[in-house]
Amino acid sequence: MRPLTVSRLLLQCLILAVILFCVMVLALKFGAIHVSLYGLGRDLLRVFLGKSSEISTEYSLILNLRLPRILLGAFVGAALSIAGTSFQALLRNPLADPYVLGVSSGAAVGAILALLLEPHLALTPEIAAVFTPLGASIGAIVAVTAVYFLGRRDGRIDSNTLLLGGVITASLLSALITFLLTVLPSSNFRGMTYWLMGELSAVPSRPLAWVLRVGFAVAAIVIYTTASDLNLLLSGEKEAMHLGVDVRRVRLIVYIAASALTGLAVSVSGAVGYVGLLIPHLMRMIYGSDHRILIPAAAFGGAIAVVIADVLARTIAAPSELPVGAITAIAGAPLFIYLLRRRFA
């Protein structure tokens, strides 16, 4: 018997953080402008030392344009992976993921409605910054609630019904999104469609970036405090209850927190699919299904995956760019089918 200890957890997190850091530095290197790793390292060091004025224009361009985008990608990947891990445990469905369950679509509808309402509400800049992520989070919570009730049969969650409920909710919401984008005159159809496919080119404003950071930290910590309860929920709500888990409380806070994470990610990147599905599985293969290590591992893994996917999106068809959601879907869909064939459901 070797139960998880704090030192082992920290060591694994440190290893993953180092990998993420290396991937981010490499991601800075790739793109339309070619730069050397040496130059990058030197300028990064200067930034860390507070000597930003000494860095060259070329590198300053890269640090100002690529770095925020990479950080955004890391944020989106981590948020979606934590949400996916939580949904999989809570719904007892290994194929659950914000995208598959229609939660991302719910968030997208919420975000679009917020964007459309915003000009009519005369909001202060601070509230306006929160408005879209808030709309997206509420949209995500509404969608997950609907899917949850669709998936319940005789008081129990039925795995297949739940998945079908999610697929149908997602398609209904996609139709609603198309309708909104077509009918409403103010919408920038092409830009919106591109955003919906998942992209990271819109760097968030400073207040929005703060909302994302704080929202992510709060939601991730809240979910992490339930990590050991989620372990027990894997064998069913009744069993968890008999082992001392306050199932109703855990369910409520994790649903809200995971939906909020999805909402935050969707509000800045659109629907980046499959990250929340595949990364938790991949991490489970490496670290096992103990959520006390799985949740942070999935966060790092998701961040690494989206940063890599974004590099591919920027470089594969250069000089034009693909939406990062297209890359994750191309990689993710076949893996999803593989998992389905292995009868994980």
Place this chain on the structure above:
Amino acid sequence: MTTGVKSAARTAETARVSNEPRLSVEQASYAYTPNPQQAPVFTLEATSFQAKAGEVVAVLGPNASGKSTLLQIISGALQPLSGRVLLNGFVTHQFEPRTRGQRIAMVQQESQLLFPSKAWEFVLQGRHPYGKSLRFESDEDVTIAQNALAQIGAEHLADRWMDQISGGEKQRVILARALAQQPLLLLLDEPTLHLDIGAQVDLLETLRRLAAENRYTVVVVTHELNLAGEYADQVVLLQKGKCLRVGPPASVYQRDLLEQVFQTQLTVETGASGRPRVSILPGLS
């Protein structure tokens, strides 16, 4: 002086606890209504029985007689419609989730794992009600989990994956997890369902031994009349939501009563152990 009074009080408390019933089901009833506007689809009528520490109670009855519902009420997972269930004087459905996990352990019919885990990880889950916020297991937890596995002779399974062991072995590991909870009350819902006859006898003998060694009160729902007759101190006989009789097997196992409940012709004899033994009479029903 004060110390003397305290110790006298403690002795009295100990005496009271050991003489008085640990589990007391008092006129507990339940009605399952999927739609509040409709009549309930299933009712469990008022049921009462008591059990002391170290006793094994078997709940018997045909399908849909309310056995599992009764067990859920005892566990505190369901709130009875009327009446109450007391464990050492406390109402079970009013326990905080953690306290309930420390007092009452439940072994379900089957435990389906979403993702495979090692047997030792599974048994350590039994320590969850005792842990702090993130519940990193202490050395003591590990020792208790190891002892739980040892008590049912399953130490060799510790490093095996739960989805790669046999039904009987899995049942043992699930039981070990319940023991790791160090409960006062051990509840089992048809634990013998998927086991062959050897494993069934083995499990019931283990329960008997655990009840004696650890002073658990054990309530087990089962279809196995003969096993219940052999190993239980008390039998609760249910039919269509009614509690027909409660008592030692010899008083409950009466031919007319069992024939009426199970709708088949049978004979009841006294076995070599002095306990009742039921045989069905094929072709006569």
